[in-house]
Amino acid sequence: MPNSVRVLQISLRRRVMDRFMTALAALTVLLVLLPLGAIFAYLLYRGFGSISWAFLTQIPKPVGEAGGGMANGIVGTVLILGIASVMGVPLGIGAGIYLSEYGQNRFGDLVRFVADVMNGVPSIVIGIVAYGLVVLRQKHFSAIAGGVALAIMMVPTITRTTEQMLLLVPHALREAAYGLGVPRWRTTLSITLRTATSGVVTGIMLAFARVAGETAPLLFTAFGNQFWNLHANQPTAALSLQIFNYAISPFDEWHRQAWAGALVLIVLIVAAVSAVRIAVSRGTLAGVR
Amino acid sequence: MSNQAVPHPSFGGPEPDSVAREQVKTAANPLLGFSGGEGADTAFRFAMLACAVGVVALLGLIVYQLVTGSQLSWHTFGWKFFGSSDWNPVEDQFGAFPFIYGTLVSSFLALAIAVPLAVGVAVFITEMCPGWLKGPLSFTTELLAAIPSVIYGLWAIFVMVPLLRIWVQPFLARTLGWTGFFSGPPYGIGMLAAGIILAIMIIPIISSISREVLTVVPQNQREAALALGATRWEMIRIGVLRNARAGIVGAIILGLGRALGETMAVTMVIGNRPEIAKSLFAPGYTMASVLANEFSEATGDVYLSALIEIGLALFFVTIVVNAMARLLVWSVTRGLPARSNA
Amino acid sequence: MGVEIKVEKINAWYGKTQALFDIDLDVLANHATALIGPSGCGKSTFIRCLNRMHETLPGARVTGRVQIGDLDIYKGTSATQLRRRVGMVFQKPNPFPSMSIYDNVAAGLKLNGFSNRKQTDEIVETALKSSALWDEVKDSLHKQSGASLSGGQQQRLCIARALAVQPEVLLMDEPCSALDPISTGKVEELIFQLKSKYTIVIVTHNMQQAGRVAEFTGFFLLGRMIEFDKTERIFTNPSDKRTEDYVTGRFG
Incomplete structure (x- = not known):
C-alpha cells in the first residue's frame, strides 16, 4: 500500500x-x-x-411405551428417493443434453430461465402440485406421490448442472468422434456424456442431497406411516416426516428419537453421495484431466 | 521429392497387417453398412427436445394445478381474500392477511440479519482471507445449505429457542423494550425465532452467489483503485462492491425468495397463531406454515381451495422475486456492465 | 486402397462470410497432397468439406460437388457413412480422455456397432503398428488412458484411431502443429509410409513439411486456390507471382 x-x-x-x-x-x-x-x-x-440398534431395526412404539425406532422411516425414505430419482434423473439429464448440444436458441434460453426459476419454487408448493396430480386421482396418499414431488424438485438442478458439465467437454472430442463416422447421438452419449460423467453425477448428487431431507413436500403426499409399508401406492413413512412429528411432540422419548433420526438422515445423505462419487471416480476419473 | 521409388520399410513385423486387413475388410463391411445415421439422430434430438419441453411443461403443470385448485376460493372471496384477517374453517370464512403479514415480517427480519453477515463473509473470502483458507471456508459455509430444513427446526426448538427465552429476549426487552418491537412475555418461540433461523438458513445462498459476483469483477477495477493509493478496504468499497452492486442485490433477492417459501424450520418455531402483533416476541404464522399444518386436514372444498390459493400466491411471489434476482445476477456474471447508477 | 478425389466448384460459408470460392481440385489416389497458405486462407475449411465436417458448425454451409472414389459425398450418402471412409486427424491431438489406449483405437468400431472382440483386437494391433505406436504402448493398452501419453504419442494414437475404421482417404489438418520436432519427424515418416495404402490430404503451414511428405501441393490464399502442381514445381518454379511470394517468404 x-x-x-x-x-x-x-x-x-x-x-x-x-x-x-x-x-x-x-x-x-x-x-x-x-x-x-x-x-x-x-x-x-x-x-x-x-441412537441404538432398536432404533435402526424397529418401528415406532405406541405413545407412552419406551423403545421402538424408525426402521420404517429409513426404508420409506430410500423408497421415495428411489422413485424420485427414477423419474427425475433421466428427464433432467435429457433436458441438460438438449441445452448443451442443441439449445443455442431462444427456446433453449427459455428452458434455462424456467429451470432457474423453478429452483426457487417453495417445496411446499411442489407438494400441493403432487397432491393434485397423484393423491387426488388415487384418492389416497402414497410413496409415488412423494416421489413425484421430489422428482419435480430434482429436475431443474440436474438440468442446469448437466448442461454446464457437457459444455466443459472440448468440442475437439465431439469432432474426433464425428470424424470416425460416429453418429451425433452416439457421440453425445458415448463421448460427451461419458467424458463429463463425474461432473454430471456431482450434479445429480447435489439435487439428491437437496431433496433427501425435504419434509414439506412429503407432508401431504407420502404422508407418513407408523407401520411397515413397502407398497409404493400406500402412505409411506419418511425419516424427515418422523423427525418433524417427533420434534413437535411433547414426549422426551420422541425428542431423543428425533435427534437419532436427524443423525441417521445426515449420515444417509453423506453416505449416498460419497458412495456414488467413489463409484464414479473409479470408473472414469482415471482419464479425465 | 519423388518417393514412389523409396522402398517401404516394413513396420511391426512381417506384414501381419495386410493379412488382418483382408479379414477385417470383409468383417468390417457390414460395419460400414451399419446405419443409425440420420434417422436415429433425428429421433435422439426429438427425445432430448421432449425432455426440455418437459421441464417447461412441469412449470406449466404447477401453474395449472394451482390455478384450477384455487378457482373456488377465488370466486368465493375475490381480492378480499388477501385483505381479510378472518381464518375460520368452521364457518368457511378464509382471509390470508395474517399469513402474508407473517411471511413478509419473518422474511425481512431474516434479511436484516443475514445480509450484513453474508456479504461480510463473501467479501472476506474473496478479498481478504489468505489463499489456503478460501477453500475450507467456502466449503464450510456451503455445508450450511446442505442441512435439511427439518434439522434446522429441530436444533432451533431445542437449542436456539431456550437460549432466546432465557438470555436474548430478556436482554432485548430491557434495552430496546421501549420501541415496542421487543415487548411482551419471552416465550422463545415466535416471530423473532423464525427470523433468526431463517437468517441462518439463507446466509449460504446469499454469500455464495455474492462470492460468484465478486469474483467476476475485473481485476483492473481493483488495480485502478490500488494505483490511486487506496487502502484495501477502500479498494473493496470503490473497486469491487460498487461494480458488484447489482449482482449482490440479486443474491439478496434470491435469499428473500428462499426465505419466503421456507417451511419446516419456520413452522417449528414461529408459534403458528394467525395474529398480527407489533412485538417480534409474539407468535405468528406464515403462508408456508399454514399449508404445512392444515393442508392434509382440510376437509371442506372451500377450505382446501383457500389453502391452494395461498400456495398460488406464494408461488407467484417467489417466481417474481426469483426472476428478478436471476436477471440481476445474470447481468453481472454474464459480463454485461452493471449499471453503476442503478 | 486409396481412392481418388475430384472436387468441383466448392464454395463454403460461415454464416454470411464466404470462406471458399470455387475450388476445383483433383487428388490422385495413394499419393499425399499438401495444402499450404497463410492462416485464414481457407485450407482447413477446405479439407473439412471433404468429410462434411464443415457443416457441423452452426451456420456453416457448402455448395459444389465432391466425388470420393465412387461416392458423390453431398448427394447419395449420409455424413456418417462418408466419414467412415474418410478418416481425419486434427490439429491438436484429441484422444478420448475417459478411454484407455485400446478403447481409443477401437472407438470408431465400437461406437459404430462393431462388436467382434477377436477381430477388434487384431484391428487395434494393426492400427497401432501402422501408426508406429505399438511398441511403445503394447504393455499398457488397457491400463493407460489415452490422455496420459505424450503429445506426439497422442497424435499417433489419433492416427491409429482413424486407421482402425479402415478408411480409404486420410485427411490431416496441421497434424504436427502442436508437436515437438522429434514427434513431428515420426509423424512425417508415418505419413510417408501410409500413402501406399491411403490417399492423404494434409494441411500444413510448414512449407518444408509439404516438401518432405507430399508429391502435390496446392497454394490457398483468401479462400481461393491460387495454384496446384507437383510439389517440386510449386517450390522451385511456381507460375503465379503470389505463390512465389509466399514460398519465398515474402508474406504470410
Whole structure:
C-alpha cells in the first residue's frame, strides 16, 4: 500500500478504517460458523446419545411405551428417493443434453430461465402440485406421490448442472468422434456424456442431497406411516416426516428419537453421495484431466 | 521429392497387417453398412427436445394445478381474500392477511440479519482471507445449505429457542423494550425465532452467489483503485462492491425468495397463531406454515381451495422475486456492465 | 486402397462470410497432397468439406460437388457413412480422455456397432503398428488412458484411431502443429509410409513439411486456390507471382 509520508495524517485514519473493516468481515465469518458448529456438535452429541440398534431395526412404539425406532422411516425414505430419482434423473439429464448440444436458441434460453426459476419454487408448493396430480386421482396418499414431488424438485438442478458439465467437454472430442463416422447421438452419449460423467453425477448428487431431507413436500403426499409399508401406492413413512412429528411432540422419548433420526438422515445423505462419487471416480476419473 | 521409388520399410513385423486387413475388410463391411445415421439422430434430438419441453411443461403443470385448485376460493372471496384477517374453517370464512403479514415480517427480519453477515463473509473470502483458507471456508459455509430444513427446526426448538427465552429476549426487552418491537412475555418461540433461523438458513445462498459476483469483477477495477493509493478496504468499497452492486442485490433477492417459501424450520418455531402483533416476541404464522399444518386436514372444498390459493400466491411471489434476482445476477456474471447508477 | 478425389466448384460459408470460392481440385489416389497458405486462407475449411465436417458448425454451409472414389459425398450418402471412409486427424491431438489406449483405437468400431472382440483386437494391433505406436504402448493398452501419453504419442494414437475404421482417404489438418520436432519427424515418416495404402490430404503451414511428405501441393490464399502442381514445381518454379511470394517468404 503506497502510504507516503506527506499524507500520513489521513493515512492513519484510513489505515485504522482498513483494519477495522477487515476485523469486521472476519467477525461475520465467525458469527456464521458459530451456528454451523453448534448444529453439528449438538446433532452428533444428541444423535449418538440416542441412537441404538432398536432404533435402526424397529418401528415406532405406541405413545407412552419406551423403545421402538424408525426402521420404517429409513426404508420409506430410500423408497421415495428411489422413485424420485427414477423419474427425475433421466428427464433432467435429457433436458441438460438438449441445452448443451442443441439449445443455442431462444427456446433453449427459455428452458434455462424456467429451470432457474423453478429452483426457487417453495417445496411446499411442489407438494400441493403432487397432491393434485397423484393423491387426488388415487384418492389416497402414497410413496409415488412423494416421489413425484421430489422428482419435480430434482429436475431443474440436474438440468442446469448437466448442461454446464457437457459444455466443459472440448468440442475437439465431439469432432474426433464425428470424424470416425460416429453418429451425433452416439457421440453425445458415448463421448460427451461419458467424458463429463463425474461432473454430471456431482450434479445429480447435489439435487439428491437437496431433496433427501425435504419434509414439506412429503407432508401431504407420502404422508407418513407408523407401520411397515413397502407398497409404493400406500402412505409411506419418511425419516424427515418422523423427525418433524417427533420434534413437535411433547414426549422426551420422541425428542431423543428425533435427534437419532436427524443423525441417521445426515449420515444417509453423506453416505449416498460419497458412495456414488467413489463409484464414479473409479470408473472414469482415471482419464479425465 | 519423388518417393514412389523409396522402398517401404516394413513396420511391426512381417506384414501381419495386410493379412488382418483382408479379414477385417470383409468383417468390417457390414460395419460400414451399419446405419443409425440420420434417422436415429433425428429421433435422439426429438427425445432430448421432449425432455426440455418437459421441464417447461412441469412449470406449466404447477401453474395449472394451482390455478384450477384455487378457482373456488377465488370466486368465493375475490381480492378480499388477501385483505381479510378472518381464518375460520368452521364457518368457511378464509382471509390470508395474517399469513402474508407473517411471511413478509419473518422474511425481512431474516434479511436484516443475514445480509450484513453474508456479504461480510463473501467479501472476506474473496478479498481478504489468505489463499489456503478460501477453500475450507467456502466449503464450510456451503455445508450450511446442505442441512435439511427439518434439522434446522429441530436444533432451533431445542437449542436456539431456550437460549432466546432465557438470555436474548430478556436482554432485548430491557434495552430496546421501549420501541415496542421487543415487548411482551419471552416465550422463545415466535416471530423473532423464525427470523433468526431463517437468517441462518439463507446466509449460504446469499454469500455464495455474492462470492460468484465478486469474483467476476475485473481485476483492473481493483488495480485502478490500488494505483490511486487506496487502502484495501477502500479498494473493496470503490473497486469491487460498487461494480458488484447489482449482482449482490440479486443474491439478496434470491435469499428473500428462499426465505419466503421456507417451511419446516419456520413452522417449528414461529408459534403458528394467525395474529398480527407489533412485538417480534409474539407468535405468528406464515403462508408456508399454514399449508404445512392444515393442508392434509382440510376437509371442506372451500377450505382446501383457500389453502391452494395461498400456495398460488406464494408461488407467484417467489417466481417474481426469483426472476428478478436471476436477471440481476445474470447481468453481472454474464459480463454485461452493471449499471453503476442503478 | 486409396481412392481418388475430384472436387468441383466448392464454395463454403460461415454464416454470411464466404470462406471458399470455387475450388476445383483433383487428388490422385495413394499419393499425399499438401495444402499450404497463410492462416485464414481457407485450407482447413477446405479439407473439412471433404468429410462434411464443415457443416457441423452452426451456420456453416457448402455448395459444389465432391466425388470420393465412387461416392458423390453431398448427394447419395449420409455424413456418417462418408466419414467412415474418410478418416481425419486434427490439429491438436484429441484422444478420448475417459478411454484407455485400446478403447481409443477401437472407438470408431465400437461406437459404430462393431462388436467382434477377436477381430477388434487384431484391428487395434494393426492400427497401432501402422501408426508406429505399438511398441511403445503394447504393455499398457488397457491400463493407460489415452490422455496420459505424450503429445506426439497422442497424435499417433489419433492416427491409429482413424486407421482402425479402415478408411480409404486420410485427411490431416496441421497434424504436427502442436508437436515437438522429434514427434513431428515420426509423424512425417508415418505419413510417408501410409500413402501406399491411403490417399492423404494434409494441411500444413510448414512449407518444408509439404516438401518432405507430399508429391502435390496446392497454394490457398483468401479462400481461393491460387495454384496446384507437383510439389517440386510449386517450390522451385511456381507460375503465379503470389505463390512465389509466399514460398519465398515474402508474406504470410
